[in-house]
Amino acid sequence: MTNIKFLNLATPNWCPGCGDFGILLSLQQAIAELNIEQHNLLLVSGIGCSSKIPYWVKVYGFNSLHGRALPVAIGAKLANNKLNVVVAGGDGDGYGEGGNHFLHAMRRNIDITYLVHNNQIYALTTGQASPSTEEGDKNKVYPHGVIERPIQALAIAVANGATFVARGFAGNVPHLTDLIKQAIQHKGFALIDIAQPCVTFNHHNTYDFFRQRIYDLQKEGHDFKNKTKAFEKALEWGEKIPIGIIYKEERKTFEEKYPQIAKKPLSQHDISFVDIQKAMDKMC
Amino acid sequence: MEKNKFSWKLGGEAGYGIMTTGLIFSKACTRIGLYTYDYIEYPSLIRGGHNAYQVRVEDEDINSPIRPINLLVALNKETVDLHKHELTPNGGIIFDGEQINLSDLGRNDLKLYHVPLLKLEKEIGGLMVMRNSVALGASFGLLNHDWNIVEKTIRDAFGEKGKDIALEDVKAAKAGYDYVKSNYNIFDFPWKMEKISDEKKMVLTGNEAIGLGAIKAGVKFVVIYPMTPISNILTFLAGYDEEYGIIVKEPEDELSGINMAIGASHMGVRAMTATSGGGYCLMTEAIGMAGITETPLVVIEGMRGGPSTGMPTWNEQGDLKFVLNTGHGEFPRIVLAPGDIEQSYYLTRHAFELAEKYQNPVLLITDKNICESKKSLNFFDNTLKNIRYGFASQDELNKGNYLRFKFTDSGVSPRSVPGMPNGLFIATSDEHTEYGLYDEHIDNRIKMMDKRFRKLENCKKEIPLPALEGDADAEITLVSWGSTRGAILDSMKWLRNAGIKVNYLQIIYFSPFPDEAVLAILKKAKKTLIIEATKNGQLADVIREKTGFVFENTLYKYDGRPIYPEEIHDKVRSILKK
Ligand SMILES: Cc1ncc(C[n+]2csc(CCOP(=O)(O)OP(=O)(O)O)c2C)c(N)n1
Ligand code: SF4
Ligand SMILES: [Mg+2]
Numbered sequence: 001m002t003n004i005k006f007l008n009l010a011t012p013n014w015c016p017g018c019g020d021f022g023i024l025l026s027l028q029q030a031i032a033e034l035n036i037e038q039h040n041l042l043l044v045s046g047i048g049c050s051s052k053i054p055y056w057v058k059v060y061g062f063n064s065l066h067g068r069a070l071p072v073a074i075g076a077k078l079a080n081n082k083l084n085v086v087v088a089g090g091d092g093d094g095y096g097e098g099g100n101h102f103l104h105a106m107r108r109n110i111d112i113t114y115l116v117h118n119n120q121i122y123a124l125t126t127g128q129a130s131p132s133t134e135e136g137d138k139n140k141v142y143p144h145g146v147i148e149r150p151i152q153a154l155a156i157a158v159a160n161g162a163t164f165v166a167r168g169f170a171g172n173v174p175h176l177t178d179l180i181k182q183a184i185q186h187k188g189f190a191l192i193d194i195a196q197p198c199v200t201f202n203h204h205n206t207y208d209f210f211r212q213r214i215y216d217l218q219k220e221g222h223d224f225k226n227k228t229k230a231f232e233k234a235l236e237w238g239e240k241i242p243i244g245i246i247y248k249e250e251r252k253t254f255e256e257k258y259p260q261i262a263k264k265p266l267s268q269h270d271i272s273f274v275d276i277q278k279a280m281d282k283m284c
Numbered sequence: 285m286e287k288n289k290f291s292w293k294l295g296g297e298a299g300y301g302i303m304t305t306g307l308i309f310s311k312a313c314t315r316i317g318l319y320t321y322d323y324i325e326y327p328s329l330i331r332g333g334h335n336a337y338q339v340r341v342e343d344e345d346i347n348s349p350i351r352p353i354n355l356l357v358a359l360n361k362e363t364v365d366l367h368k369h370e371l372t373p374n375g376g377i378i379f380d381g382e383q384i385n386l387s388d389l390g391r392n393d394l395k396l397y398h399v400p401l402l403k404l405e406k407e408i409g410g411l412m413v414m415r416n417s418v419a420l421g422a423s424f425g426l427l428n429h430d431w432n433i434v435e436k437t438i439r440d441a442f443g444e445k446g447k448d449i450a451l452e453d454v455k456a457a458k459a460g461y462d463y464v465k466s467n468y469n470i471f472d473f474p475w476k477m478e479k480i481s482d483e484k485k486m487v488l489t490g491n492e493a494i495g496l497g498a499i500k501a502g503v504k505f506v507v508i509y510p511m512t513p514i515s516n517i518l519t520f521l522a523g524y525d526e527e528y529g530i531i532v533k534e535p536e537d538e539l540s541g542i543n544m545a546i547g548a549s550h551m552g553v554r555a556m557t558a559t560s561g562g563g564y565c566l567m568t569e570a571i572g573m574a575g576i577t578e579t580p581l582v583v584i585e586g587m588r589g590g591p592s593t594g595m596p597t598w599n600e601q602g603d604l605k606f607v608l609n610t611g612h613g614e615f616p617r618i619v620l621a622p623g624d625i626e627q628s629y630y631l632t633r634h635a636f637e638l639a640e641k642y643q644n645p646v647l648l649i650t651d652k653n654i655c656e657s658k659k660s661l662n663f664f665d666n667t668l669k670n671i672r673y674g675f676a677s678q679d680e681l682n683k684g685n686y687l688r689f690k691f692t693d694s695g696v697s698p699r700s701v702p703g704m705p706n707g708l709f710i711a712t713s714d715e716h717t718e719y720g721l722y723d724e725h726i727d728n729r730i731k732m733m734d735k736r737f738r739k740l741e742n743c744k745k746e747i748p749l750p751a752l753e754g755d756a757d758a759e760i761t762l763v764s765w766g767s768t769r770g771a772i773l774d775s776m777k778w779l780r781n782a783g784i785k786v787n788y789l790q791i792i793y794f795s796p797f798p799d800e801a802v803l804a805i806l807k808k809a810k811k812t813l814i815i816e817a818t819k820n821g822q823l824a825d826v827i828r829e830k831t832g833f834v835f836e837n838t839l840y841k842y843d844g845r846p847i848y849p850e851e852i853h854d855k856v857r858s859i860l861k862k
Contacts, residue, residue, distance in 0.1 A: 037705070039702070039708060061720065062710070068539065071541075078548060079549075260529045273669050278527075
């Protein structure tokens with residue numbers, strides 16, 4: 001087993017008690033338990049508190065721009081489809097600034113694992129509303145309460161072609177570790193929206209808030225192959241909040257549809273001499 | 285009688301295959317050894333607007349469109365109304381007299397060739413686009429081109445897959461060809477063509493030359509969101525994806541496009557994207573990221589009329605200063621600009637080399653008149669090989685303590701790529717340490733900035749120096765960049781014929797800028813004229829910023845239309861009072 005000790009790069013500077021610690025630990029544990037060699041994983045993030053995660057995990061890292069983690073990761077995966085690619089970032093990063101990429105990555109079913117640290121707030125910029133802040137929540141930007149509905153990211157994922165859709169909870173590391181392992185092993189686009197308490201700026205969706213509400217779908221015998229049921233669970237938010245796998249299906253991945261990379265990844269193609277005579281002849 | 289020197293224009297409603305017909309005309313001319321330059325005009329509409337395809341033909345190399353035309357093929361009345369004033373005396377109009385009435389032409393120095401395009405088309409098969417082929421055949425009949433060559437060119441244009449369509453088109457063209465020959469004395473029409481050589485030449489656009497340059501450079505990942513005038517780079521390369529093992533992707537937007545390209549390049553493959561002004565605006569943040577993460581990247585920016593959506597299908601050179609200042613903050617930007625189709629091939633190839641060598645974004649600016657104009661050209665150099673630059677070997681990595689952003693004298697640090705053992709690092713848009721951890725300390729910041737800019741200093745040592753073309757003891761030095769090169773070269777021929785000595789400085793490498801060499805040339809010039817397709821003169825600003833030199837005369841044009849060699853010729857003569 002990969003020794004989890006070797007996966008620590010530096011000490012995280014998140015606030016004590018931040019839900020991001022639980023996600024970091026779960027990710028490291030999943031990598032260790034799956035025995036993925038450090039150099040065979042690329043961890044891509046955007047910008048936000050959560051997006052600092054590549055600084056704390058000793059694998060190949062790419063801390064990109066706000067909202068752009070997915071396209072960077074997709075380019076990397078297409079260039080070397082043998083590599084494990086994990087993307088992590090905030091709810092603002094993924095569902096707001098990068099929302100368009102989120103929609104289209106799912107259509108493609110590219111084999112990437114996407115961890116959304118959903119603290120329902122813009123934390124790094126000190127507490128403004130995010131696309132997943134609950135209606136009525138008061139914060140700096142909305143002193144009278146948010147007047148938009150939160151984005152239904154999980155339902156969108158079910159509708160739009162993600163082939164592994166789940167919710168995790170940063171306060172339940174063993175459960176989240178197991179989910180991340182399954183997501184990485186899944187062939188196709190895997191989304192885990194992770195309830196991540198931000199102890200500094202979100203005083204509504206706290207550890208206690210989630211502990212009182214969450215229940216494990218897999219313990220309830222939820223049929224994650226059933227799309228209608230999956231929609232129901234994806235939209236469930238209130239007295240009860242489900243965690244676990246909401247939807248899962250097997251579908252050909254994006255990479256598998258490119259004969260160009262069936263034999264070897266683009267990164268191993270020999271380009272020392274490219275003969276263009278045939279293409280030039282066609283222009284005569 | 286004028287042999288092998290004429291200009292032909294086909295005009296009609298958009299959406300009826302005018303571009304295809306125009307290209308066949310041009311290729312059929314090059315197949316007898318002649319040289320062509322094709323210029324197209326069209327509005328940003330799919331159907332209903334006016335399209336025009338102009339082919340200039342000569343027996344020696346030509347580089348630009350000219351305004352006068354000798355034979356106008358009018359598929360509708362609008363074509364005649366828009367272009368009749370461009371016809372030279374004795375010029376001809378091919379038109380369908382059963383469909384349009386030219387009684388209001390207002391010129392009696394022209395030759396009118398009625399050809400029943402619609403009727404002939406109906407007799408053959410009745411497809412709207414066949415009308416073009418009838419007109420094409422009629423044109424070649426008048427010009428007395430060899431029918432066998434016309435037929436073969438049409439067949440080749442449609443290839444194996446389009447065999448059946450080609451058959452119909454050949455029939456239609458033959459009907460037009462025969463019609464003019466049997467109904468008119470074609471020798472009344474003063475322009476004729478005759479074979480001068482069997483040597484094969486290509487006819488291709490700047491976009492296709494960029495595509496070929498990229499293929500030649502070993503591009504493996506191309507991700508382009510469509511936008512005029514560069515969309516055909518995408519479609520051209522898409523046609524070769526499996527043959528050359530390239531992933532060609534149309535992303536959801538330009539933000540995605542550029543970031544995907546960065547992700548792919550991060551893995552060690554040669555990657556590129558292309559766009560025009562509006563899309564480029566969206567890409568700028570990511571280009572800065574390529575700068576700070578030291579990721580090689582080739583970005584093609586094809587200019588069109590701005591600002592905003594502007595004049596999407598017309599030419600302008602208004603993005604120079606924008607591209608030179610791409611993105612916020614300071615990072616090395618390598619910027620090149622080809623001036624014609626041939627340079628587009630070689631510079632694209634060079635762009636990939638520079639990007640990899642200096643681990644930096646390379647921005648290649650082109651413009652509508654290069655992207656979408658076609659020219660006959662000899663084959664490009666196919667012997668060139670690709671050298672890979674800047675990768676750390678596995679042995680080096682195995683020695684331990686690898687640092688991706690190591691401070692080096694050259695500023696370039698050997699790259700590992702994800703997947704290689706012992707090469708871990710973080711690429712980050714934050715300022716960072718040699719490993720890639722974010723870092724805001726004074727000492728590190730200064731060293732990292734200096735390291736990145738050392739790359740630009742070294743790049744400056746290897747870029748080719750600008751050189752004058754034309755007469756050494758010129759009375760006037762013309763200066764420009766981009767597509768204006770073609771019109772300048774052609775106007776120089778005319779000026780020389782008039783006994784005027786003139787030379788030309790084209791700026792190709794903009795960043796790093798060869799300031800000393802440029803200033804040395806300009807200081808020696810007797811008179812100077814700067815020529816740009818802009819309102820305010822951006823090249824003039826850049827040269828003044830870099831060298832302090834101020835131009836004496838300017839020729840700026842910003843109506844979207846090409847700067848014609850006639851205009852340059854006239855301007856030079858008025859400056860020299862000759
Ligand atoms: C283009 C751009 N716009 C805005 C910002 C400022 N910004 C940084 S992080 C952030 C929001 C972070 O929220 P989220 O993605 O949810 O991450 P969190 O901090 O909550 O983990 C914003 C708006 C930026 N860095 N770049
Ligand atoms: S501000 Fe919130 S999300 Fe950011 S580190 Fe602190 S607790 Fe975590
Ligand atoms: Mg957030």
